[in-house]
Amino acid sequence: MQDSALSLLPPFVAILIAVWRRNALMALLVGVLLSHLMVANWQPLSGASGAISGFADVFSSTGNVYIICFSLLIGAMVKLLSEAGAVNGFIEHLAKLKLVKTKRQASMLPTLIGSSIFTDTNLSMFTAGMASQQLFDRHKLSRARLAYLLDSTCAPISILFLINGWGAYVLGLLDGFSFDDPVSVLIGTIGYNFYAIIAVALAYYTAYSGKAFGPLASATSLVNTPNESGDTKIGPARVMWVPLIALLAITLTLLFITGDGDMRRGSGSFSVFWAIVSSCVLVIGMISYYRLLSVQAMAKIFVNGLWYMAPVVMILVLSFAFGDVIKALGTGTYVSELMQVEVPLFLIAPIIFLVAAVMAFATGTSWGTFAILIPIAVPIAMQTGLPVSFLVAAVLGGGIFGDHSSPISDTTVVASIASGCDHYEHVKTQLPYALFGAMLTIVIYILIGLSF
Template structure:
């Protein structure tokens, strides 16, 4: 069905279900099932059996297994840091350093923290938000500004510094589409990911200058009600920063080793898996050695963290299966041929950016968006000759833009909670910044497309 418009049906159905039901898991499952049913000449029984085989086949790839395992282990690492009080210890360390003495420094603190902890978006947001709430109140800065600063640094920085779950996930999608030098392509997307870069620049400009525009000018400290279920335990800050430092350093070393001196050619899935496993083991040893947790408590919280990541990993597995399915169906090839004939080359990246933005805005998830559009962007690149990193970056940036603008995105919700800001107030005050960044990004993609 590579030359048929029917190959567009699975991604269209997946997008429609995602928008209708606000459920990426259901959308990806339906899209995957439909792909296999169509490939089996519309036989529902054979298509269902092939779907099961497709899902099982995801685990036949060593790279996929590494990525899935990494995603589960990051849940254990983050949960142990939170439950042990290591996050609180890190926050206290920042307070004791007495780095904040005026409103500008108060605004800079969450911005720097948000760009420093890029291993996990939620961990970064909660750390930056909890460390800054009282400081923002003290210097009469609105909680809406705090929510904006952490939302505009934590998620964008995760898609720029890709030594985290985001990078492993995108790497898996690229590997699943048989991209040569997937690590090199992934690293090269950074320079083209204009929305994420602009979002971080805007956040730092706002923090340093103190200038705001739009509804942010009149934003008041509408403090959302917070249930006081947060862990009040405090542990040494080293329990947080040392494992994260080991994770970062070891990932780079393993990429260099597996790439024979070139980190772009290293095995990303292998490197990230063993780095997170090492960081987790180190954290467990430190928790036991310092007497913070017993072995039983370590096991309990680690299992809870892994269990918490199961829904995300289910989306991950379905994303891999869906990518394989629409690749076999020829959807990407058909779309690339269509765009090659009907659409000027300089408009392809802007179209992908807008498509990703719309999907992420409507569904509240960028990961599901990546799963649907990256398998389309890759063959478009091969057909048109446009740089693959250019088109993939357009999808990644569009997903982050849609996430920022969407009131149902998990990142906007977490940013509101972490800053203690009213959710609607956060969405309303952040939207002009997101739209400005999106507009500049579109212009840049058109300009670069004209020069390619």
């Protein structure tokens, strides 16, 4: 059963359920259970026991625990910054600077903010959107344009500047392959992640030039002012940007230290964990210093932030467990041998990109896509001699494209809300740009594949 055509069944079933039910959690859970049932030669009790052991093994890895804790704590930190008024304070500070006087400057503002706050996609979208809405109205720029700029910077930037939950998650998936320097593999994906690079480049071109194509060129969105929550608390802007800078600086420093002077060989999971712990302590300390929240309020918000990230953590655990059992089944090895014989080398990356794109588009999430396809892409790279970073980047780029284009994606929905744009109009006006970026990416992948 191992290293045979049957080893394709769990990922195939997982993909089918993900597309059919649009539920990554259900897809991964069924994939894990089916995989362990197959490993146990279809013995139900042994399969169930293996699945339980598989979940327990996820927590036996210190690296996995670090990454899970990072994901929980980033949610708590974002909630604290929002409830303490630090986000509102940052927005007010930008308004007081009065740096925006032209249409070009108005368009560049959300693009720059979206590129700068790469620790959390939703935080960057809401911050950039709230800071830009009135400016776009004043300069007669459509909210659809704002939504496009938010969605085309915040999400792609998160997969390029990987000092965030995305990077920690992908690093956890790579750690299971016992690379000497998984951080180097992760960093290597940046240069090959052409879809994300093209998406950001198109956003900057649109913002700077003022030119738009397709439905976006004629978009005249009505101004839909988001409902006010009644929370107008304004905190010092530094309460937001100091911890975010600290998160970046501490992560890089720890990567340097744990890698003995070579960041590529540093412990990514250790570094991001202690960086987020330090940043959370700094946020709590600054909120206490400025008396923005009581101790009881901070405790409640902190716990709410942890619960807010619970679905993400469930996907993390299922992803790690699925990746482990897929390797035990030899699915990646079988697919890599099959593709080596049946598929021309130059088409492997485009195919992986397209499969990831379809999965993420249908499910509205890229994380489940990464969990299913990275354990397959890595063995393919090892068998064919293609760079591991190249094929992993194809998975990441395809996932981002599908997530970026899907009307049921959380990032698409958040971009619509943060900009005050009609959701359908945002999807309609952004899709031509996303499709153009995807087609260009496929062409580039084919040209690179021909060079090997």
